[in-house]
Amino acid sequence: METKTIEFKLLNSELSRRIDAFTRLSISTLIALIAGFLLTKIPSFIWLIFVFIIFIILIISRILLIQFFKNFSQTIIYIKDNQIIRKAKKHTEIFNISDICEIKLIMTIKETIRDIQIKFLDSRRLSINALVHPDDFMLEVSKINTSFKLKKAFEPIDYDHPLFYVILGITLGLLMPLLISITSNLSTTNIKYLNIVISTFLILLGSYFAIKTPLAKSYGKNTKRGDYIWAAILIISGIVILISSFWPFI
DSSP states (O other): OOOOEEEEOBOHHHHHHHHHHHHHHHHHHHHHHHHHHHTSOSOHHHHHHHHHHHHHHHHHHHHHHHHHHHHHTTOEEEEETTEEEEEOSSOEEEEEGGGEEEEEEEEOTTSOEEEEEEEETTSOEEEEESBSOHHHHHHHHHHHOOOSEEEEEEOSSOTTSHHHHHHHHHHHHHHHHHHHHHHHTSOHHHHHHHHHHHHHHHHHHHHHHHHHOHHHHHHOGGGHHHHHHHHHHHHHHHHHHHHHHHOTTO
């Protein structure tokens, strides 16, 4: 008897939406950043260099994001032999549906499924998003395993709205000049304490990427390198900031 295999592909329009969202975020951030600096007393040659650095970072980030989603779009989810199979470009992962103990659905305000977060008895975790038919996927899983605990978490706002990332970009762009202006007026001691707080946050966040590998859980093992790259960047940045707070010549 031939085993039934059910295939679930990714929604390319959702991946394109995420790239468009990042583009809107980047453009609005740069415009607000320039406007914000024009309202401060920071010398123009300083903030122009800062804006140029942010511009380069955003351009590189967009290029990497496009390549990342191009690779991710080739991922296919299968349900076969009571197993969930996530087949990516270079890796294949297999999860036993009978071992599922909890599924958490991240719902949009329109009550569509954004993300499916699955927890297994062996402590493994699987996050699936951007499926073409997420409801059908849940239906098939429920046919095999009826004992798992189901949770739902609703997003507080409409992240899919075209203006959301524009408003977020404007907010970020205006906040950066304001924070730089405030920081420039702080005493040396207060700047040192602020650097310690920032460096601690960066090191902890980097450790989270290194230990929990959130990208790999959401997008497959082939993205684990990205988790480690982010971890290295965040931890090294935190260490540099921490050292510089005690040795100003660094």
